Amino acid sequence: MLHRSHIYGVMGEFSTPDELIHATEKVREAGYRRVNAYSPFPVEGLSEALGLKRNMVAPICLLGGLTGGLGGFFFQYWVAVIAYPQNIAGRPLNSWPAFIPVTFELTILGAALSAVFGMLALNKLPQPHHPVFNVPRFTHASSDRFFVCIEAKDPKFHLEECARLLQQLHAHHIVEVPDD
Amino acid sequence: MSAGQPPLDSPEIRRLSPVIGPGYTYGSVTEKISSIVLTRPTSLGWFIGFAIAFSFMGLMTIAIGWLIIKGVGIWGINIPIGWGFAIVNFVWWIGIGHAGTLISAILFLLNQKWRTSINRFAEAMTLFAVACAGIFPLIHTGRPWMAFYMMPYPSTMGLWPQFRSPLIWDVFAVSTYGTVSLLFWFVGLIPDLATLRDRSIQKPAKIIYGMLALGWRGSARHWHRYQSAYLLLAGLATPLVLSVHTVVSFDFAIAIVPGWHTTIFPPYFVAGAIYSGFAMVLTIAIPLRKAYGLEDFITMRHLDNMAKVMLATGLIVAYGYFFEFFMSLYSGNKFDVFLVQQRLHGPYAPYYYALILCNILTPQLLWSYKLRHNVAVLFLMSIVVNIGMWLERFVIVVISLTRDFVPSAWGRYSPTFWDWATFLGTMGMFVTLLFLFVRVLPAISIAEMRELVAETTEEKQ
Numbered sequence: 278m279l280h281r282s283h284i285y286g287v288m289g290e291f292s293t294p295d296e297l298i299h300a301t302e303k304v305r306e307a308g309y310r311r312v313n314a315y316s317p318f319p320v321e322g323l324s325e326a327l328g329l330k331r332n333m334v335a336p337i338c339l340l341g342g343l344t345g346g347l348g349g350f351f352f353q354y355w356v357a358v359i360a361y362p363q364n365i366a367g368r369p370l371n372s373w374p375a376f377i378p379v380t381f382e383l384t385i386l387g388a389a390l391s392a393v394f395g396m397l398a399l400n401k402l403p404q405p406h407h408p409v410f411n412v413p414r415f416t417h418a419s420s421d422r423f424f425v426c427i428e429a430k431d432p433k434f435h436l437e438e439c440a441r442l443l444q445q446l447h448a449h450h451i452v453e454v455p456d457d
Numbered sequence: 458m459s460a461g462q463p464p465l466d467s468p469e470i471r472r473l474s475p476v477i478g479p480g481y482t483y484g485s486v487t488e489k490i491s492s493i494v495l496t497r498p499t500s501l502g503w504f505i506g507f508a509i510a511f512s513f514m515g516l517m518t519i520a521i522g523w524l525i526i527k528g529v530g531i532w533g534i535n536i537p538i539g540w541g542f543a544i545v546n547f548v549w550w551i552g553i554g555h556a557g558t559l560i561s562a563i564l565f566l567l568n569q570k571w572r573t574s575i576n577r578f579a580e581a582m583t584l585f586a587v588a589c590a591g592i593f594p595l596i597h598t599g600r601p602w603m604a605f606y607m608m609p610y611p612s613t614m615g616l617w618p619q620f621r622s623p624l625i626w627d628v629f630a631v632s633t634y635g636t637v638s639l640l641f642w643f644v645g646l647i648p649d650l651a652t653l654r655d656r657s658i659q660k661p662a663k664i665i666y667g668m669l670a671l672g673w674r675g676s677a678r679h680w681h682r683y684q685s686a687y688l689l690l691a692g693l694a695t696p697l698v699l700s701v702h703t704v705v706s707f708d709f710a711i712a713i714v715p716g717w718h719t720t721i722f723p724p725y726f727v728a729g730a731i732y733s734g735f736a737m738v739l740t741i742a743i744p745l746r747k748a749y750g751l752e753d754f755i756t757m758r759h760l761d762n763m764a765k766v767m768l769a770t771g772l773i774v775a776y777g778y779f780f781e782f783f784m785s786l787y788s789g790n791k792f793d794v795f796l797v798q799q800r801l802h803g804p805y806a807p808y809y810y811a812l813i814l815c816n817i818l819t820p821q822l823l824w825s826y827k828l829r830h831n832v833a834v835l836f837l838m839s840i841v842v843n844i845g846m847w848l849e850r851f852v853i854v855v856i857s858l859t860r861d862f863v864p865s866a867w868g869r870y871s872p873t874f875w876d877w878a879t880f881l882g883t884m885g886m887f888v889t890l891l892f893l894f895v896r897v898l899p900a901i902s903i904a905e906m907r908e909l910v911a912e913t914t915e916e917k918q
Contacts, residue, residue, distance in 0.1 A: 294911055301677075313678060314677040315674060315677065316675050316677065317483060317487070318483075318904045318905070318908040318911065319683070319904075319908065323677045327678070333682075334682050334685040338686075352609070353620045356609065356617040357621070360615075372621055376621075378630065378704055379620055379625070379626055379629045381696075382626075382629040382630050383633070385697045386636060388689070388693050389689075390636070392685075392689045393690065402673065402679070403672050407672060417655075418655075418674065418675045419651045419655045419673075419674075419675055420655065
């Protein structure tokens with residue numbers, strides 16, 4: 278048997294989203310926790326099957342939006358009142374309604390940038406290489422095939438047992454994923 | 458399908474053409490869309506079209522080069538018409554961009570399935586239109602190398618932008634719009650770039666698409682966050698797109714010039730923007746589906762729906778024209794009343810009548826089911842609306858500026874060769890970028906089409 282450190286996990290291939298969800302549920306029911314699924318499009322119900330909870334993208338986005346909005350407003354205040362005050366016929370320097378359009382735009386900008394870069398950072402992307410790319414048939418994960426991978430880091434992981442489980446779930450092309 | 462909708466086999470729904478042709482699988486949609494980029498030989502038509510567009514873009518480069526050498530005096534602008542073509546074209550281009558965001562964000566939030574096959578190139582259209590729009594205010598400053606003065610940065614002069622000015626609001630609105638549109642487009646592209654990486658045969662293509670795909674591997678954990686981010690972006694882009702043309706309309710409405718100083722401008726500018734944008738999406742979609750045989754993906758249903766959106770927004774625009782007219786007369790303000798007379802009988806009256814013909818009268822033909830299902834008519838109609846919306850901006854900018862408060866300040870405006878060269882040049886740039894886009898990136902979102910296949914097979918079961 279191979280040493281655990283040389284393999285990343287065992288992967289099974291499925292041809293429909295329903296099979297994928299079913300397999301993921303069964304693998305999790307068998308007690309495996311370090312499991313991941315791969316699909317060419319977001320499959321409805323897959324996150325629940327994997328037991329994924331709420332993610333942090335929305336809070337990060339909120340934070341970015343607040344930073345953009347508050348930062349934008351007070352920056353304009355600082356410019357108009359402190360750094361470069363212009364007395365135009367004695368009108369108030371803090372003409373806050375005039376600052377709203379830019380405040381709004383900066384809120385959106387901050388929220389959008391943090392949503393996208395937050396999502397990429399949480400996903401640890403960009404990551405040019407990953408062990409799953411070692412599987413030759415994995416190129417189908419971006420077109421028409423669905424994969425379940427039980428990772429070797431799982432405390433219950435045993436190569437043959439995992440392969441047998443995937444076989445019972447009617448996976449085609451069950452392969453071990455080398456870790457390099 | 459949500460519970461509120463009628464069952465699929467009801468006769469009402471059956472009459473609609475489907476959003477995707479029958480018999481497609483995950484593999485075949487992937488193959489069909491990615492083959493346009495990866496395997497199909499580039500047609501002679503592509504090269505000819507690209508060459509024509511690129512030569513117009515060359516004309517733009519010459520026009521801008523000459524402008525930088527000689528200054529804005531080469532244009533037809535004068536005092537009192539300081540804005541002229543540059544601002545007319547800026548507003549026109551920015552407006553066109555709006556349909557892309559509307560399709561990708563608002564229709565996404567409304568869960569409209571028919572958006573799927575048109576959102577990618579509509580977003581690309583947005584980006585390219587914003588790029589074209591951005592050129593005009595930049596070169597209209599006369600010294601484009603000084604344009605960074607508009608950005609807030611700690612300069613040695615201790616100078617800061619005037620945040621009370623709508624022109625500065627515009628800088629922020631347009632640059633935010635450009636940035637968010639780019640993010641939205643790129644996030645949507647990531648899974649498709651991974652598909653192209655996995656399917657390309659040549660090494661350079663594999664490396665380039667691979668780097669752009671950021672190592673996307675379709676992991677369920679990634680999709681989980683990806684969907685959150687995409688939904689949030691759609692939610693953010695929706696108020697943004699409404700704000701952008703609102704801010705553009707503030708450029709006019711905050712000023713006290715007759716014909717500009719009115720509260721109806723923001724909503725009517727936004728409706729007009731969506732109107733012209735959908736016209737441009739049709740202008741692009743019709744040749745695109747023909748050239749690449751995408752009739753199964755961009756079906757009559759899509760064209761029909763876009764025509765309906767055009768009709769609806771066109772009516773809002775007509776309402777805007779009517780109330781602009783009515784409020785001027787009702788206000789009793791003699792300058793406003795005079796401006797209305799100038800629109801109807803002044804030296805630029807033919808433009809006003811042409812605008813009514815293009816924007817209000819002709820589009821009423823779209824009430825007819827037959828005409829909405831005639832591709833040639835739709836294509837012509839989209840061009841007519843594009844011209845009409847350009848005329849609208851011309852009328853707004855030129856008539857108001859040539860008929861100010863005091864007769865001694867009145868003037869005339871006529872564009873020069875260089876005005877036209879710059880305008881046609883930006884059209885060349887727009888089309889050049891579109892040609893490059895359909896050649897190197899998937900013009901239809903492959904991942905979303907696979908989702909659509911999954912949903913339609915589910916419904917059949």
